[in-house]
Amino acid sequence: xxxxxxxxxxxxxxxxxxxxxxxxxxxxxxxxxxxxxxxxxxxxxxxxxxxxxxxxxxxxxxxxxxxxxxxxxxxxxxxxxxxxxxxxxxxxxxxxxxxxxxxxxxxxxxxxxxxxxxxxxxxxxxxxxxxxxxxxxxxxxxxxxxxxxxxxxxxxxxxxxxxxxxxxxxxxxxxxxxxxxxxxxxxxxxxxxxxxxxxxxxxxxxxxxxxxxxxxxxxxxxxxxxxxxxxxxxxxxxxxxxxxxxxxxxxxxxxxxxxxxxxxxxxxxxxxxxxxxxxxxxxxxxxxxxxxxxxxxxxxxxxxxxxxxxxxxxxxxxxxxxxxxxxxxxxxxxxxxxxxxx
Numbered sequence: 001x002x003x004x005x006x007x008x009x010x011x012x013x014x015x016x017x018x019x020x021x022x023x024x025x026x027x028x029x030x031x032x033x034x035x036x037x038x039x040x041x042x043x044x045x046x047x048x049x050x051x052x053x054x055x056x057x058x059x060x061x062x063x064x065x066x067x068x069x070x071x072x073x074x075x076x077x078x079x080x081x082x083x084x085x086x087x088x089x090x091x092x093x094x095x096x097x098x099x100x101x102x103x104x105x106x107x108x109x110x111x112x113x114x115x116x117x118x119x120x121x122x123x124x125x126x127x128x129x130x131x132x133x134x135x136x137x138x139x140x141x142x143x144x145x146x147x148x149x150x151x152x153x154x155x156x157x158x159x160x161x162x163x164x165x166x167x168x169x170x171x172x173x174x175x176x177x178x179x180x181x182x183x184x185x186x187x188x189x190x191x192x193x194x195x196x197x198x199x200x201x202x203x204x205x206x207x208x209x210x211x212x213x214x215x216x217x218x219x220x221x222x223x224x225x226x227x228x229x230x231x232x233x234x235x236x237x238x239x240x241x242x243x244x245x246x247x248x249x250x251x252x253x254x255x256x257x258x259x260x261x262x263x264x265x266x267x268x269x270x271x272x273x274x275x276x277x278x279x280x281x282x283x284x285x286x287x288x289x290x291x292x293x294x295x296x297x298x299x300x301x302x303x304x305x306x307x308x309x310x311x312x313x314x315x316x317x318x319x320x321x322x323x324x325x326x327x328x329x330x331x332x333x334x335x336x337x338x339x340x341x342x
Contacts, residue, residue: 008118008130012071015118016305017137017290019075019111023144023315024137029110031132036110037092040084044107046096050116054123064119065106072116076109141291144315149292150214153225154322155314162226162233169233169240176240180247182254195261196235199268200228200277201284202298212294225287231280238267278302287314 007014018024034053036043051058065072080088081104088105089096096105108116118133120126145152153159174189181188194204197220203211205220212223221229242263246255267273281302288294290306291314312318 008133009121013289013303013305015071015115016075018118018133019115020305020308021137021140021290021311022308023311024133024140025111025114027136027140028114028133031136032129034110034113037088037095039088039091042109044109045113047106047108048097050108050113053113054117054120054126056120056123060120060122061116064116068116068119072108072112075115076112077115078107078109080105080107138293141315144319150212150218150223151322152287152291152314153223155319156226157313157318157320158226159229159322162229163221166221166229166233166236169236173236173240173243176243177260180243180255181260182256188257191257192239192260192264195264196232196239199264200231200235201281201296203296207298211296212288212292225283227283228280231276234273234276235264235267239263242267291315 008018034045036045036049038044045053047058047061051061065077069077085102085105088107089102114129114133117123117126117129141149141152145155173192177189177192178185181192190205197204197208201208208214208220209216209218214220214223221232224232239260243255243260246259246263247253268277281299282304285296285299285302286304286306287310288296289303
């Protein structure tokens with residue numbers, strides 16, 4: 001596990017990954033017996049209620065609001081004032097014990113309440129909550145994916161079209177390698193594939209399998225997200241075309257593996273590729289970290305929190321049952337299998 005209680009207190013990405021996952025937040029809310037005040041469709045807690053729950057002084061809560069104010073506001077902390085405050089005090093005066101002179105009142109919704117619990121290092125209750133949060137987040141993702149996350153990429157409706165596209169361009173590349181590159185077919189193809197993987201996500205197949213703890217027989221491409229597959233398609237197509245161009249330029253002389261490595265490296269540095277590479281690395285680093293608990297050290301600089309929309313795509317209502325999709329795409333599966341066996 002890369003997610004630890006300590007890291008929740010220090011890592012904004014870790015905290016946001018929890019708070020953006022509505023499935024986990026709903027589960028945590030069910031597990032905690034916290035009575036908030038229902039106002040305008042949402043449950044709210046005052047600073048005093050939050051401080052009492054975590055067993056700290058209000059001044060401690062104020063200190064975190066000062067140091068982490070933007071993050072807490074982003075996740076639902078508000079300053080209630082004006083007409084809203086007037087209505088709030090009318091409804092909950094007996095609970096909040098605020099004087100009529102109060103002109104603004106800090107309120108936490110459930111996400112902001114969880115957020116501050118992930119920040120508080122002084123509170124034993126917050127520490128216990130962090131432990132429960134991490135267990136629940138992992139359990140919920142596994143429940144939503146049917147017990148495993150190895151192929152969570154396939155739950156994205158975009159995966160199948162991307163896999164088919166990549167298979168077609170891979171055929172272009174293998175054809176060019178077979179015809180125009182010197183060396184044993186299986187060996188040279190594996191090497192060139194590794195050059196491309198290195199260019200796109202800075203890991204070769206063996207390193208990638210180690211990060212994701214895959215079996216030696218697992219096919220790397222079957223675990224990649226749609227966006228990464230499309231960038232690889234672009235690379236494969238470009239490399240295949242460049243191999244042929246170089247072959248013609250060489251007077252129909254076969255290219256060496258080193259020649260192809262130079263082609264891949266040159267393509268990786270092309271300004272046109274940069275936005276696509278950056279996007280693919282961000283998706284891969286961030287999603288694998290959140291969904292698969294896998295940390296890609298070589299692309300750690302691209303790590304971000306997974307968005308609420310991505311949770312919907314991979315474990316929510318927008319996700320698909322890949323097995324049933326495969327059943328209705330048997331012909332495609334056969335083609336993929338044939339390509340893999342070549």
